Amino acid sequence: MTELLSGSDLCLFRGDRCLFTALEFALNTGELLVIEGPNGSGKTSFLRGIAGLLEFETGTVRWSSKRVTDDYQGFRADIVWLSHKVGCKADLNLLENLRFESGLRATDEARLQAVLERLSLSRLTELPLRSLSAGQQRRVALARLLLARARIWMMDEPFTNLDKAGHSLVEELISEHLADGGGCIVASHQALNVDGSTRRVSLQ
Amino acid sequence: MNQPTLNMPSLSSGFLSVVRRDVLLAWKRPGDVLNPLFFFAMVSTLFPLAVGPSSEELAFSGPGVVWVAALLAALLSLNSLFMSDFEDGSLDQLILSPQPLPMTALAKALAHWLITGLPLVLVSPLVAITFQMPAQTISVMMVTLTFGTVSLSLLGSIGAALTVGLHRGTALLSLLILPLAMPILIFGARTVSLAAADDAVSAGVYFLAAYCMLTLTLAPFATAAALRISNE
Numbered sequence: 001m002t003e004l005l006s007g008s009d010l011c012l013f014r015g016d017r018c019l020f021t022a023l024e025f026a027l028n029t030g031e032l033l034v035i036e037g038p039n040g041s042g043k044t045s046f047l048r049g050i051a052g053l054l055e056f057e058t059g060t061v062r063w064s065s066k067r068v069t070d071d072y073q074g075f076r077a078d079i080v081w082l083s084h085k086v087g088c089k090a091d092l093n094l095l096e097n098l099r100f101e102s103g104l105r106a107t108d109e110a111r112l113q114a115v116l117e118r119l120s121l122s123r124l125t126e127l128p129l130r131s132l133s134a135g136q137q138r139r140v141a142l143a144r145l146l147l148a149r150a151r152i153w154m155m156d157e158p159f160t161n162l163d164k165a166g167h168s169l170v171e172e173l174i175s176e177h178l179a180d181g182g183g184c185i186v187a188s189h190q191a192l193n194v195d196g197s198t199r200r201v202s203l204q
Numbered sequence: 205m206n207q208p209t210l211n212m213p214s215l216s217s218g219f220l221s222v223v224r225r226d227v228l229l230a231w232k233r234p235g236d237v238l239n240p241l242f243f244f245a246m247v248s249t250l251f252p253l254a255v256g257p258s259s260e261e262l263a264f265s266g267p268g269v270v271w272v273a274a275l276l277a278a279l280l281s282l283n284s285l286f287m288s289d290f291e292d293g294s295l296d297q298l299i300l301s302p303q304p305l306p307m308t309a310l311a312k313a314l315a316h317w318l319i320t321g322l323p324l325v326l327v328s329p330l331v332a333i334t335f336q337m338p339a340q341t342i343s344v345m346m347v348t349l350t351f352g353t354v355s356l357s358l359l360g361s362i363g364a365a366l367t368v369g370l371h372r373g374t375a376l377l378s379l380l381i382l383p384l385a386m387p388i389l390i391f392g393a394r395t396v397s398l399a400a401a402d403d404a405v406s407a408g409v410y411f412l413a414a415y416c417m418l419t420l421t422l423a424p425f426a427t428a429a430a431l432r433i434s435n436e
Contacts, residue, residue, distance in 0.1 A: 051300055052300075053300070053436065074212075076300055076301065077213075077302035081296060081297065085292060085293025086293060087292065087293035088292070088294065089288075089292065090292065092229065096228060100225045101297075103213075103218055103220065103221025103222075104213060104222075104302070128232075
């Protein structure tokens with residue numbers, strides 16, 4: 001078990017309000033890190049801070065034992081980001097969106113087909129995302145997650161708009177990813193039932 | 205498990221993907237492309253009707269009007285450059301993709317030019333005919349417009365990146381971009397006037413080309429920095 005990510009002495013302000021100080025976290029391979037807390041406690045901000053979209057006031061985040069800021073591009077190749085927004089273009093169809101994604105990352109066509117198969121999206125490839133339901137759009141976002149082949153999954157409210165089957169699909173995907181040696185950070189207020197060791201960070 | 209070193213994608217495939225996606229999006233929503241173009245054609249063809257048919261007056265005002273219309277049309281289209289990406293969450297994905305952000309910014313600006321600048325350059329000869337410009341002047345106008353619109357797309361990407369988080373940032377964007385765009389307007393319009401008067405034009409064309417190179421090399425870095433700030 002090796003360390004994927006860790007952070008120490010993290011502090012974040014939004015405006016004048018201090019969301020947290022002296023926060024620590026660590027994530028090893030095969031582990032799930034759940035960020036808990038009520039609405040407005042800074043779960044999303046914390047996640048955005050780890051990803052480098054926000055800057056922490058103090059503290060450092062380390063990735064494979066170096067600072068994230070020292071090799072930010074390498075770090076970005078190793079993470080994939082899923083937020084409550086789909087992050088795909090509503091006017092393009094599923095295949096066009098995923099081909100764009102595989103152009104940005106080093107993936108191939110075979111992988112793309114396998115992902116479509118896995119998420120049972122093969123029938124929807126020709127429709128623009130606009131005409132898919134919110135739940136189906138979430139599945140497209142999940143397809144992007146699988147396509148990226150990144151070790152660290154960062155998920156902000158992954159269960160938004162998903163039905164029961166979708167909910168257990170997400171849990172299943174996370175379990176597979178953890179068994180495969182990946183790591184996963186989830187900000188969610190819903191219970192997760194995942195095989196693999198789970199760490200928790202609570203925000204007030 | 206995959207090693208991160210194996211995961212690094214090629215620069216060119218990422219660059220082309222962004223350009224291809226934006227052009228494809230414009231193709232599926234042609235209104236975004238046609239609006240600025242329509243504005244450009246309207247302003248510059250209505251002007252001769254208002255000024256009067258005297259060919260002397262038209263030849264005098266033609267270059268200035270075409271250039272002002274081109275500048276305004278470019279400004280009109282800039283607001284949407286990063287807006288839809290910001291709203292649907294694609295901007296986060298672009299920033300967090302393993303591609304260098306300045307390259308992505310350059311690809312976005314290039315796609316913007318292909319969508320708005322290039323059609324404008326291609327339509328400009330039709331507009332020039334209404335001002336009774338001779339063929340020699342038209343070719344100079346197209347060259348200056350090409351350099352000018354490329355520079356405007358790149359400069360504009362900085363402004364669009366800075367104002368992406370603000371709603372209705374169009375006025376602010378114009379204020380930010382216009383001072384930097386003034387040299388393009390002055391040299392562009394003046395060079396076309398000189399061509400109409402049969403004077404030497406190379407100095408003006410060289411200046412515009414140099415300005416275009418300057419924006420091409422510096423603007424992507426400024427845009428990338430601006431995107432990181434506004435997306436916080």
